[in-house]
Each structure stands twice: as structure tokens, then as C-alpha cells.
């Protein structure tokens with residue numbers, strides 16, 4: 001069995017910490033470098049139910065996409081939900097390692113996994129990383145569909161192929177417009193609207209889209225006759241877990257390690273139910289004339 005330091009070195013070779021955004025908090029959060037690692041669990045969120053899953057699985061390392069303490073902390077007391085996560089990890093000799101924005105921009109990265117799940121062919125990054133001479137790393141991906149389809153059909157494909165969530169897929173724009181090229185970005189993507197406009201794609205699929213940015217983006221049809229598709233944040237990033245697990249598996253085989261790599265199927269999307277409106281017209285108030 002490899003030691004934690006060896007497995008971390010492998011993870012760092014895939015997603016070097018120095019490629020994370022300056023505001024990010026990536027790397028090893030909990031763990032003894034000399035501890036042996038026999039099982040690894042990949043997940044999106046370092047929440048208690050995922051840590052409990054790692055414990056049940058007898059995993060010695062949990063790798064998550066989201067940081068546990070993005071904005072720092074002054075306490076790991078178990079009376080706080082994040083402190084409880086730290087306590088459970090340490091008491092059970094489970095390490096925690098985070099690959100966040102350094103995994104977003106990697107080659108392959110979070111958006112490659114998202115494109116793969118959607119059956120898209122990746123053409124290039126949406127916002128290329130200037131430090132990559134090959135132009136393969138960067139934020140988001142510009143992709144081509146295998147055949148043209150309507151926005152409605154593409155949304156249905158995304159709903160079918162991404163992990164099921166309460167939200168499903170929301171669409172802004174003309175649902176009957178034809179889509180040939182798509183930009184995708186796992187996680188919150190509304191900071192990328194300018195790059196999406198410049199890319200000249202037919203649609204943009206991302207997560208966490210809000211009223212005003214979407215309303216203004218769609219209203220500016222002279223510059224952006226394209227549709228927006230909003231999926232659950234968790235669902236757009238979960239495909240990375242499978243991609244990342246396969247990458248670590250491959251490294252493990254190369255080193256001849258006795259390492260088992262698992263992917264959590266626990267849904268940690270915080271939205272748990274959704275009641276669709278019965279119609280898109282305003283309901284009549286009682287007593288209103290018909």
C-alpha cells in the first residue's frame with residue numbers, strides 16, 4: 001500500500017496547487033503523510049454524509065472538489081458542522097485532500113468531464129490559461145455536438161445524462177433554436193458570459209445562474225442570440241469525480257500500488273425537491289373576471 005505522501009504527490013501531479021486561483025484553498029486539509037492508504041473516495045463536497053461514507057468504506061483518503069474551509073477558520077470544535085467533519089476524519093485516520101480551481105483548469109479538467117457526460121466533443125478551453133503553451137488548460141470548454149439539435153432536445157439530453165437532481169435543467173432563450181456548438185463550465189459560470197459571447201457558440205450550459213445576469217444576457221439578443229442552460233452546481237461537477245478516479249487508478253496501476261479507488265454516488269446537491277408550476281401564465285386571483 002502506498003503512503004499518503006505518495007498518493008498526494010500523484011494528486012499534485014494531476015492538479016498542482018500553484019495552478020489554483022489565489023483566493024482558493026486547495027491541497028491536503030487533514031492527514032498524516034506517513035499513513036498507509038488502501039482506499040480512496042472521490043466526492044464533490046466534504047460534508048458529514050460523505051465523511052461517514054468514507055468511514056463505512058474503510059477509506060483512508062477522501063478527495064473532494066470543494067474546499068472544507070474556503071475562507072479560513074479559527075476553530076475546528078466538533079460543536080460546529082465543519083469541526084465535526086475534521087474530528088471524524090482525524091479519529092478514523094482518514095485524510096482529506098481538495099482539488100478545486102486547480103482541477104477546473106486542468107487538462108483534463110472539470111469541464112472536460114462535464115462535456116464527456118453530455119456527449120460533446122471538446123474543441124478548446126473557453127478561457128485559455130495563458131501559461132499553457134499547448135492551449136489545452138483553462139476555464140470552461142467550447143464543444144461541438146455530434147449532430148445539430150434544438151435547445152429543448154439538448155436540455156433533455158443534459159437532464160438525462162447528468163446525475164439526477166431536484167432542479168433538472170432550466171432553459172433561458174429560444175427552446176426551438178438549433179444548437180451545433182456549446183460552451184460548458186462546471187460550477188458557477190455567470191462570470192464567463194463575456195467569453196461565451198465572444199466564442200460565438202449557440203448555447204452555454206453551466207450552474208448557479210441568477211435573474212439579472214440572465215435577463216440582461218438574453219435581452220441583448222443582437223450580441224447573444226444564444227440559449228442558457230442552468231443545471232445543479234453539484235451535477236455539473238460530479239462527472240469530474242469519475243474522471244479523477246480513473247486518472248488516479250491509472251497512476252496506481254503504473255506504480256503497482258494496492259489501491260482501490262471509489263466514487264461517491266451520494267447526492268449532496270442541497271436542493272432536495274422541486275414543485276413545477278402548473279402553467280407559465282399568472283394565476284387568476286379569486287374573484288377576478290375571466
Ligand SMILES: [Zn+2]
Pocket residue numbers: 066186187188233237
Ligand atoms: Zn463547485
